[in-house]
Amino acid sequence: MLDLDVYVDYRTSLSLVGTILKYLGLAPLFSAAVALYYGESLLPFLITTVAMVAAGSARPVRSRRRRADPVNALFESMSGFTTTGSTVLGEISFERHSRSVLMWRQFTQWLGGMGILVLMVAILPELSVGGAQIIRQEAPGISIEKLTPRIRETASALWKIYFGFTVVAVGAYYGLYLTGVAPEMDFYNAVAHALTTMPTGGFSPEARSIEAFAPVVQWAVMPFMVIAGTNFALFWYVLRGKPRRLTRNSEFRSYLLAMWVVGALLSVLLFTGFGLEELPTNVGPLSGDLENSLRQALFQTVAIVTTTGYASMDFNTWDQSAQVVLLLAMFLGGSAGSASGSIKIIRWYVVGETMSRELFTSVHPEAVRPVRISEGAIDEDTIQSIFVFVLIFVSIFAVSTVVVFVDGFRQELDLSAIEAMSVATATLGNIGPGFGEVGPMDSFGRFSDAGKLYMVFLMWIGRLEILTVLVVLTPSYWRR
Numbered sequence: 001m002l003d004l005d006v007y008v009d010y011r012t013s014l015s016l017v018g019t020i021l022k023y024l025g026l027a028p029l030f031s032a033a034v035a036l037y038y039g040e041s042l043l044p045f046l047i048t049t050v051a052m053v054a055a056g057s058a059r060p061v062r063s064r065r066r067r068a069d070p071v072n073a074l075f076e077s078m079s080g081f082t083t084t085g086s087t088v089l090g091e092i093s094f095e096r097h098s099r100s101v102l103m104w105r106q107f108t109q110w111l112g113g114m115g116i117l118v119l120m121v122a123i124l125p126e127l128s129v130g131g132a133q134i135i136r137q138e139a140p141g142i143s144i145e146k147l148t149p150r151i152r153e154t155a156s157a158l159w160k161i162y163f164g165f166t167v168v169a170v171g172a173y174y175g176l177y178l179t180g181v182a183p184e185m186d187f188y189n190a191v192a193h194a195l196t197t198m199p200t201g202g203f204s205p206e207a208r209s210i211e212a213f214a215p216v217v218q219w220a221v222m223p224f225m226v227i228a229g230t231n232f233a234l235f236w237y238v239l240r241g242k243p244r245r246l247t248r249n250s251e252f253r254s255y256l257l258a259m260w261v262v263g264a265l266l267s268v269l270l271f272t273g274f275g276l277e278e279l280p281t282n283v284g285p286l287s288g289d290l291e292n293s294l295r296q297a298l299f300q301t302v303a304i305v306t307t308t309g310y311a312s313m314d315f316n317t318w319d320q321s322a323q324v325v326l327l328l329a330m331f332l333g334g335s336a337g338s339a340s341g342s343i344k345i346i347r348w349y350v351v352g353e354t355m356s357r358e359l360f361t362s363v364h365p366e367a368v369r370p371v372r373i374s375e376g377a378i379d380e381d382t383i384q385s386i387f388v389f390v391l392i393f394v395s396i397f398a399v400s401t402v403v404v405f406v407d408g409f410r411q412e413l414d415l416s417a418i419e420a421m422s423v424a425t426a427t428l429g430n431i432g433p434g435f436g437e438v439g440p441m442d443s444f445g446r447f448s449d450a451g452k453l454y455m456v457f458l459m460w461i462g463r464l465e466i467l468t469v470l471v472v473l474t475p476s477y478w479r480r
Contacts, residue, residue, distance in 0.1 A: 170190050177190065200308040222299055230252060264297075267293055270297050270318075300312060413446055
C-alpha cells in the first residue's frame with residue numbers, strides 16, 4: 001500500500017523542475033533545424049527555447065502565451081505530451097501549417113512517450129516521494145528498479161532502447177521510399193511518423209493519417225506499434241541474451257493473444273461485409289478482399305490496443321457491430337512499462353486469473369491457489385489495488401460519457417451513445433480518435449471550451465495512471 005504520510009521538500013522539488021524545464025528548452029531546436037532546412041521562420045522556436053530556458057533558470061516563473069485560442073493550444077499540447085493523439089486542428093496540411101510546426105507537434109509525443117516513465121525512475125527518487133513504488137504501480141509484472149543496481153542507470157538503459165527503436169523505425173520507413181514502393185514516405189514523413197510510433201502517440205502531418213500511404217507502409221508500421229506497446233524492460237533482457245524472458249512472459253503472450261483475437265474478429269466482419277455500414281473511399285474494396293480486410297482489421301486493432309491511434313482508413317464507415325468491438329479494444333491497452341495507455345493488459349490478466357481462482361476455490365474450498373504471473377505469485381495487496389484501479393477507471397469513464405454527451409447536446413452535436421463513450425475512452429485511455437464527430441479523420445474542435453478542458457484533465461490523469469494523481473490530490477499527502 002502507498003504511504004501517504006510523507007515529507008515533501010518543496011525547495012528540492014522546484015529546483016529539479018526548473019532544471020528539467022531548462023534542458024527541455026533545447027528540444028525546440030530540433031524543429032528549428034527543420035524550419036531552417038525548408039526555409040521557414042525560426043522565430044517561434046527561438047522564442048520558445050529562450051522562454052523555456054529562462055523559466056528553468058528563474059524558477060518558478062509564470063509563463064505567458066499569446067495564442068488566439070489558449071484552450072485549443074492547451075488541448076493540443078496536452079494531447080502531444082501525454083501521447084494521446086486527439087486533435088482540435090480542423091485542417092492538417094503544409095498549406096495551413098509549416099513543416100517545422102507540424103514536426104514540433106510530432107516531437108512533443110516523442111518526448112512524452114518515455115518521458116513520464118524516466119521521470120518516475122530517475123527524478124522522483126531525488127525527491128521525498130518514493131519513485132520506486134510508482135514504478136511498481138506502472139509495471140507490476142517486472143520490477144524495473146531491479147534491472148540494474150541504480151535507478152538512473154535503468155532510466156538511461158530504457159532511453160537507449162527507446163531511441164534505438166526510433167532510429168530503426170526511421171530507417172525502415174525511409175527504406176520503403178528509397179526502394180520506390182512508398183513514394184509518399186519521404187525522409188520528412190519517415191522521421192515524423194517514427195517520432196509518434198514509438199511513443200504510441202498517433203499524430204501525423206498527413207490529414208488522412210497512415211491511409212495516405214501505400215499498403216506496404218501499413219504493414220511496416222504494425223510491428224513497431226507492437227514493439228512500442230511492449231514492456232520495455234523485456235527488451236533489456238533480450239539485449240542481454242535472455243530472449244526467453246520475452247517469449248515466456250505471461251503479459252506479453254496475453255498482449256499478442258488479445259490483438260490476434262480482436263483482429264481476427266474484425267477481419268471476419270470486414271471480409272464478409274457485415275462490419276461495413278457504407279463503402280469506404282481511398283482504400284479499395286474490403287468485402288471479399290482477404291488481404292485488404294485483414295490488413296485494415298489488424299492495423300486498427302494494433303493501433304487501438306497499443307493506444308497509438310493511427311488510422312489506415314476511416315472506421316466511421318464501419319457498422320456499429322465492428323465499432324463496438326473496437327470500443328471494447330480501447331479498454332485493453334498495451335503492456336505495463338511501455339508507452340501505451342488505457343488499463344493495460346497486465347491488469348486484465350490479473351483480473352482474469354483472480355476470477356478463475358475464485359471459481360476454482362468455490363468448487364475446492366480447501367485448495368490454496370495463488371495468482372501467478374511469469375515472475376511468480378502476486379500478493380493480495382497488489383491484486384486489490386489492481387481491482388481498485390479498474391473500478392476507478394470504469395467509473396470515471398461512465399461519468400465522463402455523461403459529461404461529454406451533455407456538452408455535445410449543448411453544442412448541438414448529434415452524438416450517439418457509442419460516440420460519447422468513444423470520446424471518454426479516447427481521452428482517458430490516451431488513445432486519440434473516437435467515432436462520429438471525433439473519428440480518425442475529424443477533430444475535437446466542435447466541443448465547448450469547458451468540454452475541452454475536461455478532456456485535457458482526462459488525458460492528464462490517464463497518462464499518470466489515475467491513482468498517482470488521486471494520491472497527490474489527497475490532503476494527507478501534503479499534510480507534512
